[in-house]
Amino acid sequence: MRDVAVVGATMLKFGRYPDKDVVTLASEAAIGAIKDAGCSIKDVEIVVSGNLYQSNAMIGQRVMKEIGATGVPVINVANACATGSTAFREAWMAVASGAYDVAMAVGSEQMGKMGLLGADGASREYSTEGVMGTGLMPGVFGQAGVEHMRKYGTTQEQFAKVAVKNHKHSVNNPYAQYQIETPLEDVLNARPIAWPNTLYMCCPTGDGAAAAVLMSAEKAKQFTQNPVWVAASVLTSDPYTPRNPTMFDINTLTRNASTEAYQKAGIGPEDLDMVELHDCFATAELLHYENLQLCGEGEAGRMIDEGATYVGGKIPVNASGGLLSKGHPLGATGVANIVEIVWHLRGEAGARQVEGAKTGLAHVIGLGSACTIHVLKK
Amino acid sequence: MRDVAVVGATMLKFGRYPDKDVVTLASEAAIGAIKDAGCSIKDVEIVVSGNLYQSNAMIGQRVMKEIGATGVPVINVANACATGSTAFREAWMAVASGAYDVAMAVGSEQMGKMGLLGADGASREYSTEGVMGTGLMPGVFGQAGVEHMRKYGTTQEQFAKVAVKNHKHSVNNPYAQYQIETPLEDVLNARPIAWPNTLYMCCPTGDGAAAAVLMSAEKAKQFTQNPVWVAASVLTSDPYTPRNPTMFDINTLTRNASTEAYQKAGIGPEDLDMVELHDCFATAELLHYENLQLCGEGEAGRMIDEGATYVGGKIPVNASGGLLSKGHPLGATGVANIVEIVWHLRGEAGARQVEGAKTGLAHVIGLGSACTIHVLKK
Numbered sequence: 001m002r003d004v005a006v007v008g009a010t011m012l013k014f015g016r017y018p019d020k021d022v023v024t025l026a027s028e029a030a031i032g033a034i035k036d037a038g039c040s041i042k043d044v045e046i047v048v049s050g051n052l053y054q055s056n057a058m059i060g061q062r063v064m065k066e067i068g069a070t071g072v073p074v075i076n077v078a079n080a081c082a083t084g085s086t087a088f089r090e091a092w093m094a095v096a097s098g099a100y101d102v103a104m105a106v107g108s109e110q111m112g113k114m115g116l117l118g119a120d121g122a123s124r125e126y127s128t129e130g131v132m133g134t135g136l137m138p139g140v141f142g143q144a145g146v147e148h149m150r151k152y153g154t155t156q157e158q159f160a161k162v163a164v165k166n167h168k169h170s171v172n173n174p175y176a177q178y179q180i181e182t183p184l185e186d187v188l189n190a191r192p193i194a195w196p197n198t199l200y201m202c203c204p205t206g207d208g209a210a211a212a213v214l215m216s217a218e219k220a221k222q223f224t225q226n227p228v229w230v231a232a233s234v235l236t237s238d239p240y241t242p243r244n245p246t247m248f249d250i251n252t253l254t255r256n257a258s259t260e261a262y263q264k265a266g267i268g269p270e271d272l273d274m275v276e277l278h279d280c281f282a283t284a285e286l287l288h289y290e291n292l293q294l295c296g297e298g299e300a301g302r303m304i305d306e307g308a309t310y311v312g313g314k315i316p317v318n319a320s321g322g323l324l325s326k327g328h329p330l331g332a333t334g335v336a337n338i339v340e341i342v343w344h345l346r347g348e349a350g351a352r353q354v355e356g357a358k359t360g361l362a363h364v365i366g367l368g369s370a371c372t373i374h375v376l377k378k
Numbered sequence: 379m380r381d382v383a384v385v386g387a388t389m390l391k392f393g394r395y396p397d398k399d400v401v402t403l404a405s406e407a408a409i410g411a412i413k414d415a416g417c418s419i420k421d422v423e424i425v426v427s428g429n430l431y432q433s434n435a436m437i438g439q440r441v442m443k444e445i446g447a448t449g450v451p452v453i454n455v456a457n458a459c460a461t462g463s464t465a466f467r468e469a470w471m472a473v474a475s476g477a478y479d480v481a482m483a484v485g486s487e488q489m490g491k492m493g494l495l496g497a498d499g500a501s502r503e504y505s506t507e508g509v510m511g512t513g514l515m516p517g518v519f520g521q522a523g524v525e526h527m528r529k530y531g532t533t534q535e536q537f538a539k540v541a542v543k544n545h546k547h548s549v550n551n552p553y554a555q556y557q558i559e560t561p562l563e564d565v566l567n568a569r570p571i572a573w574p575n576t577l578y579m580c581c582p583t584g585d586g587a588a589a590a591v592l593m594s595a596e597k598a599k600q601f602t603q604n605p606v607w608v609a610a611s612v613l614t615s616d617p618y619t620p621r622n623p624t625m626f627d628i629n630t631l632t633r634n635a636s637t638e639a640y641q642k643a644g645i646g647p648e649d650l651d652m653v654e655l656h657d658c659f660a661t662a663e664l665l666h667y668e669n670l671q672l673c674g675e676g677e678a679g680r681m682i683d684e685g686a687t688y689v690g691g692k693i694p695v696n697a698s699g700g701l702l703s704k705g706h707p708l709g710a711t712g713v714a715n716i717v718e719i720v721w722h723l724r725g726e727a728g729a730r731q732v733e734g735a736k737t738g739l740a741h742v743i744g745l746g747s748a749c750t751i752h753v754l755k756k
Contacts, residue, residue, distance in 0.1 A: 056456050061746050061747055069616065071634060074615045093468075093472060370436075
């Protein structure tokens with residue numbers, strides 16, 4: 001396996017693009033990443049596209065058609081919310097294998113207002129849960145929060161503080177769908193969605209695209225003085241057990257993936273300078289502090305109370321504003337959180353820059369089940 | 379890049395399975411491939427699932443749930459008709475890279491009666507062609523045949539002979555959707571679909587699944603005395619040009635892919651013992667004789683006249699009966715034609731066995747655009 005560098009990285013501001021189709025959005029991101037890499041479309045030897053809702057519509061090839069198709073291999077992948085990060089990983093594998101020197105991953109999605117309430121194909125089969133509302137994403141992540149409250153005495157206020165932090169971070173991120181601070185009382189008084197999460201504790205749906213150009217070490221030298229290296233690329237699924245019939249135990253899934261990632265990267269949680277994790281709901285972020293081993297079991301509530309995960313804190317989490325503010329166009333998300341870390345590691349993150357960041361971790365989970373973790377380093 | 383062997387290979391008989399869902403079909407194929415490999419589900423380190431119409435429904439994970447999910451990475455891919463072969467290729471890449479020793483590719487599709495008349499997402503954008511009927515698959519492949527007639531004087535009878543041959547081959551293939559001989563006059567007198575193809579010159583839609591277990595050389599030694607090696611795995615797309623606005627020039631696409639495959643495999647067309655090619659329509663097969671360089675430009679008509687591509691002929695093509703008889707459940711097709719070659723190279727193809735086959739080529743093209751070629755050898 002060869003070392004792989006991220007040389008080009010870009011994303012569009014997430015939001016609503018009713019006047020553009022998803023191919024246009026993805027093409028803009030792809031052009032941005034190629035430009036950022038300083039290479040040409042002709043240098044790109046393989047393309048992996050991640051798009052969930054139009055996964056059967058040859059989005060990857062249509063992007064290449066739009067920006068200058070050269071006849072290279074194009075692969076379309078889908079893995080629920082981990083669609084984009086799975087595309088990144090397949091691009092990484094293509095270069096790490098030695099088969100290609102330059103690969104591009106493009107993640108995109110146009111969701112309108114559908115999606116996170118359970119419109120996806122994978123959730124349809126769980127009909128009982130569907131009828132009860134517990135198989136829908138707000139239910140799943142609400143219940144996971146309730147379980148944490150029961151076990152560790154975590155409070156709704158502590159979960160709400162995640163939303164306060166991420167919305168505060170978003171003010172400095174021009175790529176975020178929303179850039180609005182939400183004081184604690186506003187978060188707590190917002191419309192309840194699924195206890196303990198209120199409206200401001202749930203990520204929005206939206207449209208967006210992100211892209212990355214990956215290169216072998218030798219190739220990267222030709223294009224950049226400032227490569228960001230993929231120290232680990234991990235994808236896991238959940239084992240099926242009678243207690244885990246939906247294969248979506250978000251805690252075990254992330255814990256297993258992080259253990260594997262730290263071991264492969266030779267970088268532990270204590271070595272990380274920043275984390276972009278999958279805060280589809282505020283409850284999820286707090287649980288993942290523990291699942292990613294940023295703190296001990298049951299200590300996540302204290303961690304947010306102490307402000308440790310703010311930019312400037314011990315381990316900044318979701319400096320981008322996270323999914324809660326930045327938005328969550330499914331196929332784009334997993335590439336975008338890698339892009340965010342690349343920008344920080346290069347010192348290009350503007351007002352939200354994590355000073356001196358040399359390592360970062362990007363985490364995504366997808367229903368039904370997929371968890372990706374990428375550890376990046378300078 | 380490491381050598382990769384196919385150790386397990388199986389497919390279900392293609393056809394109509396109204397009482398089974400696609401996860402059940404794919405799971406049966408996966409279990410069959412694991413059993414054929416002589417390994418256990420616990421030996422499988424990564425799974426790539428190919429399914430087009432349900433590409434966003436986490437089919438790969440649901441198959442693993444059905445057969446004994448162990449928490450391994452699962453990737454879902456889609457690439458039009460080349461969906462299954464793209465899944466195989468990603469599984470090959472995972473092992474060739476050195477990241478994994480055992481990978482499984484599972485291709486599946488449940489089409490009912492939809493599909494080849496242009497119901498897929500990728501074709502929707504070509505609305506003018508859609509209205510004219512020329513952007514639909516029967517139109518595309520009919521026109522390609524007409525062009526060959528114009529350039530080389532090829533006759534409808536020569537195209538029809540492809541259907542005669544493949545339907546004759548299918549009689550010996552218990553896995554084929556149809557196993558019915560069709561004399562030449564029946565083919566010519568069948569209902570016209572898109573000139574020069576009649577009904578018997580078009581592949582049926584259907585349901586099906588196929589799976590393969592791939593291993594590194596070292597691992598393969600533990601499980602088989604009879605490995606089949608992947609000598610080349612190639613995926614290409616079409617360049618966009620003003621004369622090729624749909625990026626679906628089937629001739630260039632296949633010609634480029636075959637040139638790359640022969641070069642990578644160190645095996646030329648003259649070294650092949652058998653070919654399973656993408657005969658979605660009878661016209662396509664004849665064109666691909668030339669595109670795969672089995673004969674010179676304009677010589678395909680003579681090749682079928684001489685019977686060179688029958689089992690027992692100079693280079694047997696579609697000993698399985700091809701898509702015309704075996705059926706074409708999109709996501710399953712690309713794995714199934716590799717499975718067919720593996721069986722022949724092992725000498726396990728029963729009454730349709732290509733005697734002494736040591737090399738074979740599997741070819742698939744997908745609209746919009748993707749072409750895969752796998753060269754296999756003993």
